[in-house]
Amino acid sequence: MKEQLVTKKILNWYDLNKRSLPWRKNVSQQKRQYYTLVSEFMLQQTQVVTVIPYFKRFIKNVPDLKSLSGVQNKKLLKLWEGLGYYSRAKNLKKTAQIVTKNFKGKIPDSFADLISLPGIGNYTASAILAIAFNKPYIPLDGNIERVLKRYLYLKKKKDIQKDNLIKKKSIFGISSRPSDYAQALMELGALICKPTNPSCYKCPISNKCMAFKKKDFYLKKNNKKNIDKYFLLKVFKKDQRYLLIKNTKFNFLKNLTIFPMEELSQPKNFNENLNIKLSNMNMNIKIQYSKNIRKFHTPYWVDEKKLDNYVLPSFTKKIVKYLEKN
Ligand code: SF4
Numbered sequence: 001m002k003e004q005l006v007t008k009k010i011l012n013w014y015d016l017n018k019r020s021l022p023w024r025k026n027v028s029q030q031k032r033q034y035y036t037l038v039s040e041f042m043l044q045q046t047q048v049v050t051v052i053p054y055f056k057r058f059i060k061n062v063p064d065l066k067s068l069s070g071v072q073n074k075k076l077l078k079l080w081e082g083l084g085y086y087s088r089a090k091n092l093k094k095t096a097q098i099v100t101k102n103f104k105g106k107i108p109d110s111f112a113d114l115i116s117l118p119g120i121g122n123y124t125a126s127a128i129l130a131i132a133f134n135k136p137y138i139p140l141d142g143n144i145e146r147v148l149k150r151y152l153y154l155k156k157k158k159d160i161q162k163d164n165l166i167k168k169k170s171i172f173g174i175s176s177r178p179s180d181y182a183q184a185l186m187e188l189g190a191l192i193c194k195p196t197n198p199s200c201y202k203c204p205i206s207n208k209c210m211a212f213k214k215k216d217f218y219l220k221k222n223n224k225k226n227i228d229k230y231f232l233l234k235v236f237k238k239d240q241r242y243l244l245i246k247n248t249k250f251n252f253l254k255n256l257t258i259f260p261m262e263e264l265s266q267p268k269n270f271n272e273n274l275n276i277k278l279s280n281m282n283m284n285i286k287i288q289y290s291k292n293i294r295k296f297h298t299p300y301w302v303d304e305k306k307l308d309n310y311v312l313p314s315f316t317k318k319i320v321k322y323l324e325k326n
Pocket residue numbers: 147150151192193194198199200203204205206207209210211212217
């Protein structure tokens with residue numbers, strides 16, 4: 001296969017500059033597939049530097065697909081604690097169970113099979129096929145998207161629509177080393193074509209880059225709108241312990257342990273005590289202390305001094321920390 005010049009330049013740069021990441025270790029084909037599955041789930045919505053220690057700890061405790069399919073939920077959530085978006089951990093386990101049962105324990109290598117698995121969408125399926133199976137896919141993550149937008153100087157709303165970007169990524173060509181090439185493009189965006197102050201003087205494709213020619217690196221975003229929501233959060237405290245409940249009410253943080261709370265629609269004179277951002281939801285939270293312990297279906301008392309002993313979402317920990325300071 002004759003590679004385009006842009007492809008060659010990016011791969012040459014990658015060979016010299018790639019980071020040593022724990023999921024890039026030289027391991028057996030089967031391990032590589034498992035490592036890619038776990039790392040791609042962890043990397044959804046989370047940055048590489050944050051994921052590294054979690055990945056290492058996870059692999060040490062849950063070393064293969066078989067152990068993942070049988071791991072206890074409590075252990076799984078403890079290993080995931082702090083990474084957020086806990087549905088990813090649950091979907092990862094479900095995926096391992098389905099692969100064990102329906103695919104003889106082998107992660108499938110077809111797009112259709114992969115996207116039929118929980119927690120795997122178009123992007124993750126493409127990333128697994130490219131990275132783990134060396135198939136010619138270019139997964140369009142935030143890093144590659146940024147390089148593409150700048151390289152082609154895409155600014156108009158219609159040009160930065162996902163569908164258009166998916167078509168335009170063919171500009172990067174196809175490599176005879178698809179696994180390395182997908183990672184090379186991601187790495188170029190992460191290390192060189194950074195969101196602010198791109199290091200164009202180190203970039204292997206600067207000579208054809210439109211943003212570099214125009215000296216305009218501003219990125220037009222296709223932003224999801226932030227939504228403001230208002231919540232009344234109830235604090236019941238007894239002997240330095242807080243009452244928490246299992247969240248079966250809200251779609252966010254589903255089935256996780258939170259303070260009892262209710263959503264208020266367009267409240268008047270709402271003076272929030274704290275503000276927490278969850279994805280694109282801007283949560284304005286007013287705290288109300290109460291002495292009357294009401295009956296809850298699943299009351300759960302946590303000791304404020306022993307927070308690390310519990311599996312709690314960082315959302316709940318942030319609130320406990322706020323309560324301690326105020
Ligand atoms: S030259 Fe600069 S803006 Fe263009 S792709 Fe490279 S790092 Fe990004």
